[in-house]
Amino acid sequence: EPEVTQTPSHQVTQMGQEVILRCVPISNHLYFYWYRQILGQKVEFLVSFYNNEISEKSEIFDDQFSVERPDGSNFTLKIRSTKLEDSAMYFCASTQDTANQPQHFGDGTRLSIL
Amino acid sequence: DQQVKQNSPSLSVQEGRISILNCDYTNSMFDYFLWYKKYPAEGPTFLISISSIKDKNEDGRFTVFLNKSAKHLSLHIVPSQPGDSAVYFCAASVAGGFKTIFGAGTRLFVKA
Numbered sequence: 001e002p003e004v005t006q007t008p009s010h011q012v013t014q015m016g017q018e019v020i021l022r023c024v025p026i027s028n029h030l031y032f033y034w035y036r037q038i039l040g041q042k043v044e045f046l047v048s049f050y051n052n053e054i055s056e057k058s059e060i061f062d063d064q065f066s067v068e069r070p071d072g073s074n075f076t077l078k079i080r081s082t083k084l085e086d087s088a089m090y091f092c093a094s095t096q097d098t099a100n101q102p103q104h105f106g107d108g109t110r111l112s113i114l
Numbered sequence: 115d116q117q118v119k120q121n122s123p124s125l126s127v128q129e130g131r132i133s134i135l136n137c138d139y140t141n142s143m144f145d146y147f148l149w150y151k152k153y154p155a156e157g158p159t160f161l162i163s164i165s166s167i168k169d170k171n172e173d174g175r176f177t178v179f180l181n182k183s184a185k186h187l188s189l190h191i192v193p194s195q196p197g198d199s200a201v202y203f204c205a206a207s208v209a210g211g212f213k214t215i216f217g218a219g220t221r222l223f224v225k226a
Binding site (some may be wrong): 004031033035041042043044045048050055056058091093098100102103104105106107108 | 156163
C-alpha cells in the first residue's frame with residue numbers, strides 16, 4: 001500500500017535556527033497537510049495545501065511557518081527561527097480529495113529545539 | 115479550542131470484551147467523523163468513519179455510532195484484542211473543508 005514518507009525521523013536544532021521538514025505524499029494525492037503533536041497533547045492542525053497554495057491554516061501557523069511543494073513529489077514545512085515551544089512531533093498527511101476523506105499520515109518527524 | 119473532546123485519557127479492557135471509546139463535539143457544522151488509531155513512533159492510521167447522514171457504520175470488529183442531537187459519537191470494538199492496544203483519536207471535519215480537528219486521544223489497554 002502506498003505510504004506517506006517523512007524525513008528526517010528526528011531533527012535536533014538550536015533555537016533560532018531554520019529547520020525544514022520533508023514529506024513525500026502519496027503520488028496521486030492532491031491535498032496535503034501538516035499537523036503537530038506536542039508531547040502528551042492532541043494532534044493539532046497546522047495547514048492544508050492544494051494546487052500550490054495554502055487552503056487553510058490555523059492560528060499556530062504564523063509568519064514563522066511556510067510550506068512549499070518544490071517539485072512534483074516533495075512537500076516541505078519550514079520554520080524560520082525556531083523556538084523552544086516548536087519542539088513536537090510533526091506529521092504530514094495527504095488525501096486524494098478534501099478533508100472529508102481519511103487522511104494518510106506519515107510516521108512523523110520529532111523536532112527537538114535546544 | 116476544544117471542539118472535539120475525548121474525556122477519558124485511558125481505558126483498560128479484558129481481551130474478548132467490548133471496548134467503548136467516547137467522543138463529544140461542539141461544532142454543529144461538523145458532518146464527517148473519523149477514528150484514527152496510533153501506535154508509538156508511528157503516525158495516526160485511519161480506522162473507521164461516519165457521515166452525519168448516518169447513525170451507525172460497521173467494519174468488522176469496529177462500529178462507530180453517531181448521535182447528532184447529543185453531539186456524541188462512540189467507537190465500539192468487539193471483541194477486543196491485545197493488538198488493539200493503542201491511542202485512539204476521534205476527529206471531525208466540515209464538508210468541503212480543508213482541516214480535521216482531533217480530540218486529545220484515549221489510550222486503550224487490552225489485557226490478555
